[in-house]
Amino acid sequence: MKKLLQIAGGALLVYIVIVMGIAVIPAIDLSKTPPGPGVKPLTALQAEGSAVYAANGCAYCHTQQVRPLAEDKVFGRPSAPGDFAYQTPELLGSERTGPDLSTIGSSKPSDVWQYIHLFDPRAVVPESVMPNFKFLFHVVTTVPPGETAVPVPAAFAPKQGEVIPTRQAKALVAYLLSLKQTPMPGYAMNGGMGGMTSAAPAAAPAPTAAASGGYSYDAAKGQSLFMANCSACHQATGEGIPGAFPPLKGNAAVDADNPTLHIHTVLQGAHGVTIGGVAYSSVMPPFADQLSDADIANIVNYERSSWGNHAKPATAADVAAVRAKGP
Amino acid sequence: MQATVTAQHSAVSAEDDRALAAVFSAYTVSATCWLLFATAVGLLLAFKFGAPDFWAAKYLTFGRLRPIHTNDTFYGWASIGLVGLAYYVAARSSGTKLYSIKLAWIGLALFNLAAVAGTIALELGYNWGDLEYREWPWPIRLVFLAALLVTGWNLIGTVARRTTEDIYLSNWYTVCGVLWTCVIAIVATLPWYQHGLGQVAISGFYMHNAVGMWFTPLALGVFYYAIPKILSRPIYSYALGVFAFWTNLLFYPLLGGHHFLFSPLPWWLQTTAIVFSVAMLVPVWGGSANYLLTMRGRYRDMTHSYPLMFIFVAVIGYLFGSTQGTVEAFRSMQAIWHLTNFTVGHSHLTMYGFVTFAVWGGIYALLPLATHKSPGRLGIALHFWMALVGSFIYVIALSIGGTIQGLDWLHQRPFIQSVTDMAPYWVWRGAGGLLMFLSHIVFAWNVWRMTSGQTGNAGSPILARTEGAAA
Known part of the structure; x- marks a missing residue:
């Protein structure tokens, strides 16, 4: 019996000491972690x-x-x-x-x-x-x-x-x-927020110059940013979800030559807007804090040139100008 | 130790033998039912990855069935199977009868009560958060604790009345495994001291201690008894076994934090976990070497001894699975593999390749000694090869797929790509899982033949020898 007591009792005691040190005491301590600001x-x-x-x-x-x-x-x-x-x-x-x-x-x-x-x-x-x-x-x-x-x-x-x-x-x-x-x-x-890239607008990689008419737009980057940030609601087809999320295909703001409203919406988000005669109750989040000017330019240009849209492209400078005006 | 593990019936009557056989059989049958149920659920879960809308109703939704699969394989199949084996090994290696047959039956009833109640609770959506492997509501966890206490009492009582001076090594592992797990159950169940991040610390501790201080010691206890018994030669080094026992005790409890690397848990807790994940190589390699050296020169015996093949696979599963765990614990590796399906592959390499094969090896080696009935050769061969090939496919598919998943994240591709890239590997996982499940049906048939049915033609290598010696 003595031998059994030594082995089983000893192993049990050693275990209890380890468990107190690695689990129970840290858990009691960590349970008192104060809430972060806000x-x-x-x-x-x-x-x-x-x-x-x-x-x-x-x-x-x-x-x-x-x-x-x-x-x-x-x-x-x-x-x-x-x-x-x-x-x-x-x-x-x-x-x-x-x-x-x-x-x-x-x-x-x-x-x-x-x-x-x-x-x-x-x-x-x-x-x-x-x-x-x-x-x-x-x-x-x-x-x-x-x-x-x-x-x-x-x-x-x-x-x-x-x-x-x-x-x-x-x-x-x-x-x-x-x-x-x-x-x-x-x-x-x-x-x-769920952004793809770093917060610092200046840190974004320079867009590669596209061949056409002196305006630079990285189509592949634009598409991947769109898929990561926009397609969950507006859908890869750009058609949105009827009654829930507005289409970008043929959307007046997206297909307009003046990009200001389009850029403003991406930067500041929107809710309770009427588009094409349909009122949308859903909320669009603002992307100003998480996407750089160049990234937003890539996204809007992808939208302005896809699904049959043919609007004049925007530049990062356009985005910066709209951003500077604030919400 | 030869003397300890063979032929000690002096203090035991034929009636005691029958009672022990009945207990061992009942635990095995009960565990087998849980294996069939839990892995049928697992197979359904694997199918849902390809057909997410299949059976998506409330009681069949993925998130309710997943903990049923894990908890019932843990606490239904593996726990009950290992305790049945532990009783048989304790009584035989101590040359005595079971301390209390009645307590063994009460324990079995409590284990089953906990698993049935836990399954129903999870189905109904009553769980304790999604705290992995401790989802059962606390009153049910107390029933499980009661089953452990009964089992511990009974095992200690049995070993205490041994007819030998020494306590055989298997019983070190099983008796202490039960005692440690009582501590784990209490620490994990008491809700009053763990909130928020404190609960995360206990989750990390619990996830790995429930595995490493419960299933590991009980399965190693089976190795230490069954390998010498099948080969009729002593374990290579008793001292190495004792060394592995104490190092396992000192190192294993400290590594649970590696489930939360890069989390807001204190950095010292995470680093401690990594250090001891590496230290675990000492008991794992020491223990594995001990088993393999005991088998050395006798590998040809495997060709006519499936129990030995099951145990050989289990030893390799222990060695590979645990070593993989050490590699996974490094921060550089976790940056790729953490949170991916690689982890699911790892848990099946260990819980299946090691623990489950160990239980099967133990049952095939020892149950025929208790019941004097054998499975058929075809049945045992079918079981072995389907389970082996199935688990290979399963683990390899998820290891490759999980790595791809991790690399997709590392390259910051859109998240959904990591989902679409997994699709073929989830299909392979399902194929492997189907083979594994089919092997369990054959296993159930084999258990039937070893307990209640017509005995088969796969004669026990151990019985053949002892009867040959008697003749």
Whole structure:
């Protein structure tokens, strides 16, 4: 018995000491991490949404941790300890089959986009392998007062009836839209939103000169920036989603010779605008903080020269001029 | 140690033998049911990567089924299978009967209760966050803890009444594995001290300790008993086994933080984890060398002993999987592989290539000794080759695909490209997974023949020898 006691008791004691040192004591200490500047607790509805997020295992494919690596810049600034002060259970995740969601509330601020994407991810991202969450929605024949139907594109909508979100879907979207990073001086690698490139406008690579008429535009760069930042709503076809996101194809602002309104919209975002007689309720995020003048010029020029649009190209100087005027 | 692992029936009656056989059989059958269920769920999950709208209803959505797959392979299949083996090894290597047959049955009921309740809770969307491998709500985790306590008590009681002076090495691993896991269960379950980043620290600790201080020691316990038993020769170095035991205890608990490299966890915690991930090479290479040197010169025995082949694969899985874990833990490697499907390949190389093959090797080697029934040669061969080829395809596909995924991110391509680039590798993973699942159906048939059905023609190498000696 003595021998058994020595081995089992000894191994158990050693283990308890190690566990206290490596896990329990650091955990007690880290649990007291104060919230970072501007980090606020979730509202009741957002907290309910966080529970829906956890219950349906969103964290198995989506992380909420931005690493201090160049490849993670697209998701925001590196996560700071204070970002997680109110996140219990922790939802940092261990796999990134889908994108990180630390700043999804600022990179995809439109609740309409979130609803369509949850109802059928392939309606807005054709290559997505995310499951649909139709069970978070009702299909009704008449929309009850106080509810708004989700403008699901016809190809993905139910054959009959209107799609309205359940309370769970509303809570989940409220939670997703709450996922933003607060600015942290000295910590910012870009503006804290889902941008592709560095924040400093001057740091952008010089556009390569295109052959035509003394105006430089990097078509490949423009297309990749468009795919990364714009196509989730406006779609790769430039046709948008009827009733939800306006088309850029044949869009008066995009196809106009004066690029000011087009550039202004990309820089400052928009919401509640009427385009081609259709009123759009969804919110477009501003890109001024995360894209350089040259990048925005590349994007608008890609849009101005694609899908049958033939507008006069803009230059980085045009973007700088509109930027200087402010919102 | 030869004397410790062979023929000690002096203090044990035939009735005790039958009771032990019944316990061992019941644990094996129960574990097998969980294996079938959990890997059927796994196969469905693999299919969903190609057909995300297939069975997307509330109770079949990916995010609810994934933790069911992981928890039921962990706590249904591997845990119950290993505890059944641990009971048999404890009683036989101690030359005594089980301390309490009744406690063994209570333990089995508690393990199953926890797994059934946990599965239902996850289905209904009741989980504890998405805290990997500890998603079951805390009352259910307490049931699992109760099962561990019962098992620990019973194992200690059994080893305490051994007829030998020494405690055989297998029992060091199994008894301590159960005790450590009680500590892990308490630390992971108590919610009051872990919030926010503090909970992240416990997640990192838990993810790796639940594997390395539970499945690893119990599976190594099987190695230390089954290899000498099959080959009828002592373990190469008892001292090396003891050395590996203590170094495993000192190094393994400290490496959990490597699951959160580059996270906001304190840098010292992450660096400590990397240092001890490297240190783990000492017990892993020491232990693996010990097993391989015990088999040295006897590899030809594998041609007519599938149990030995299963164990050989498990030893190689332990060596490769753990060494891969060390390589993965470096910051330079994590910058590519972290958060990709490479990790899923790694977890299957270890939980499948090592732990699951170890359980199978142990069952095929030892269950026929308890029940005096054997599987058929065809069945055991089919099981072995389908599982081996399937897991090869699985691990290689996700290792290549995960690397491509990581490189896509590194080159800052649009995120969706890392999804489309994975598509062919997810198909290969599904193909590998299908073979693995089919092998489990054959395994279930083999278990049936070893317990209740008609005995087969794959005679036990151990029984043949002991009966030959008696004749």
